[in-house]
Amino acid sequence: MTTDPLTPSPWSTPEMVAGFASSAPNAVLMRFAEAELRGLEHGALLDIGCGAGRNALPLAAQGWDVVGVDLSSPMLAAAVRRSREGGSSGRALFAHAAMDALPARDASVNLVIAHGIWNLAGSSAQFRLAVREAARVARPGAALFVFTFSRHTLPAGVAPVAGETFVFTQFSGQPQIFLTGDELVSEMRDAGFDADAAVPLTEYNRRAPGALHVGSSPVIYEAAFRKRG
Numbered sequence: 001m002t003t004d005p006l007t008p009s010p011w012s013t014p015e016m017v018a019g020f021a022s023s024a025p026n027a028v029l030m031r032f033a034e035a036e037l038r039g040l041e042h043g044a045l046l047d048i049g050c051g052a053g054r055n056a057l058p059l060a061a062q063g064w065d066v067v068g069v070d071l072s073s074p075m076l077a078a079a080v081r082r083s084r085e086g087g088s089s090g091r092a093l094f095a096h097a098a099m100d101a102l103p104a105r106d107a108s109v110n111l112v113i114a115h116g117i118w119n120l121a122g123s124s125a126q127f128r129l130a131v132r133e134a135a136r137v138a139r140p141g142a143a144l145f146v147f148t149f150s151r152h153t154l155p156a157g158v159a160p161v162a163g164e165t166f167v168f169t170q171f172s173g174q175p176q177i178f179l180t181g182d183e184l185v186s187e188m189r190d191a192g193f194d195a196d197a198a199v200p201l202t203e204y205n206r207r208a209p210g211a212l213h214v215g216s217s218p219v220i221y222e223a224a225f226r227k228r229g
Contacts, residue, residue, distance in 0.1 A: 012074045021052040021078045025059075026115060029145050032199050032224055033059055036111055036143050046109045046137060048099050048130075049117025053079035053092070060091035064111070067104065069097040100129035104137040112137065112144045119149035119218075122175040124164055128187070135191045140229035144193050150203055150219040151180045171218060181221060188225045199224035 010016050037043045043064045047056045050068030052075050060066045060083070070076050076094050083092045097103045099117055112134045121127035134144060154170055161167045166183055167175050179187070181201055188195070195201065201223040 012072045014074070017052055017072075017074045017078050020054055020075060021082060023054045025055045026147065026222075028199060028222060029055055029113065029115065029147075030058060030062070032143070032145060033064065033111060034062055035198065037063055040110060043111065044109050045111045045113065046102065046104055046134075047113045047115070048102065048134065049115065049120070050079060050094065051075045053082050053094075055113060055115055056092055056094075057082055057086060059113075061086075064091065066092045068092065068094045069099075069102065070094070071096065071098055100126055100133050102133045102137055106136055107139045109137045110139060110142050112142065115145065115147040117148075118146070119177045121167075121177050123161075123167055124177070127177050128191075131187060131191045135193065135227065138193075138227040140227055142227045143196065144188070144225040144227065145199065145223075146184070146188070146225065147220060147222050148184070149176060149178045150206075150221045151178045151183070152203065152206055153178055153218040178218075179221065184221055184223065192228050193225035194228055196224040196226045 045059055045064040045066045047066060047068040050056045050070050053068060056066045056068040056079060068079060073096065076096060079094050095103050114134060118127055118130055121130055138144065151166065154168055158168060158170050161169060161175055166177055166179050168178050169175055185195060199222065201221060204220045204222065205217050206219050
């Protein structure tokens with residue numbers, strides 16, 4: 001296995017890996033993906049930031065041909081192990097790759113998943129590169145499922161990183177992406193994705209105005225989009 005570039009971050013600790021490996025898949029994503037697969041002769045799916053296979057393996061069980069990518073070597077090892085134990089190794093492949101350098105051909109994927117990964121970009125430039133990579137690999141009409149941090153995680157008065165619009169350090173001490181709903185829709189539109197009513201933009205964990213709960217669950221946006229053309 002490739003040397004883990006995330007060491008010594010918490011993402012590759014045994015406790016974090018075990019937690020992700022035991023987490024249930026996103027139920028909204030499962031329903032959306034099941035509906036997307038109907039009528040497809042071949043369903044190719046790319047799970048960006050797949051972790052230990054929380055979503056990738058149940059999606060393979062649905063019948064998708066899944067490629068999951070992540071930078072955490074221990075997470076990928078756990079995903080491969082679970083895939084073999086569950087008998088889905090033929091439909092789920094895992095690769096060591098970054099969000100902004102995806103190992104897939106142009107216009108080759110029917111469904112792209114960015115579940116809790118784009119918020120980890122350290123700059124707006126990296127975020128936009130990652131989104132455009134998703135647009136590059138997505139076929140015309142392909143779906144995109146997004147699960148990412150909301151700006152409402154942070155109080156209204158906090159300032160972003162100098163020179164940035166939606167990069168903040170107040171939540172974890174590290175630069176991370178926190179978007180408003182309008183910013184998320186706009187960034188997706190600029191990359192060639194339009195909102196899909198099948199999964200309308202939804203916000204989870206919204207707290208009282210002005211509250212900042214460092215170390216607790218962030219406020220999350222969930223939505224589906226579709227590649228134009």
